Amino acid sequence: MRGRNQRKPVAPPGISDAEWKVMNVFWDRGPSTLREVVESLESGSDWKPRTVQTLIRRLVTKGALSVEELGREFRYTPVFSQADCQLDESRSFLGRVFDGRLVPFLAGMVESEKIPQEEIEALRRLLDEAEKRQSPSE
């Protein structure tokens, strides 16, 4: 069991709903042991520690977490950045539900959710930046 899954696949693996909750803890805390994750999850989920362990193990198998021995426990570390996985999910979501198109997605959101004013402004700033980056002042 020395250095079992250490090579990094090129793409983030499919991460399920429950697994996302676990990965989010790792991305928040960085490398962590099972116990640390269980504690972090105590507020916000009613999973038994065994359940968390199962999810972690599956994430290791999938190549989403790497393992390193740390005394008698293991310490797990995310293999992919949160941003990479988020992007991956975003693409797959948009593809599945909105035929890959961003505009209808945002249209639905602003139409049905109340977006607070500051958020609207933040979104606008994002668009400004994107525009600048893409047409570099010419």
Added chain:
Amino acid sequence: MRGRNQRKPVAPPGISDAEWKVMNVFWDRGPSTLREVVESLESGSDWKPRTVQTLIRRLVTKGALSVEELGREFRYTPVFSQADCQLDESRSFLGRVFDGRLVPFLAGMVESEKIPQEEIEALRRLLDEAEKRQSPSE
């Protein structure tokens, strides 16, 4: 707290990946028979007709499609609007992946995808509208 809530049977049921492809056909075409759906899917999937039939049946069981007899075939009709289901999925996606926050989602998108200029403008217009709708006249 009014708003126009429609009394559909319930809320849109969970629709799986494969099922979305089928539902999208119904939303495009309106009420359709199995054969029509199979034909519509011919380009863009390599599913056997049986597979499509299974997916349709599951969607009926889930309450996402209603059935009506039409000669010796059945005609299936979406029970929920595409917009309702899209909204449902959007919320669940944002919750799972972005802690429910829209801004980081869009940040990731504009940072990693090249959004065409017209889309940026369309998105901006959406924000303008949202703003107007939410502060009718301050």
Added chain:
DNA sequence: ATCCATAGATTACAAACGTAATCCATGAGG
């Protein structure tokens, strides 16, 4: 030295999913 809490490994087990095949009835074609 003994016993327990706990970690990891193994096993469980049903529901949902992807992807059909088989069985049965029937309308269309010969």
Added chain:
DNA sequence: CCTCATGGATTACGTTTGTAATCTATGGAT
């Protein structure tokens, strides 16, 4: 009338997911 393609119903079957329990080894407490 007999045959066949096709629709619906039933059945299939491996995989993934959610949610753990049991088994085994061991470091810490007594």
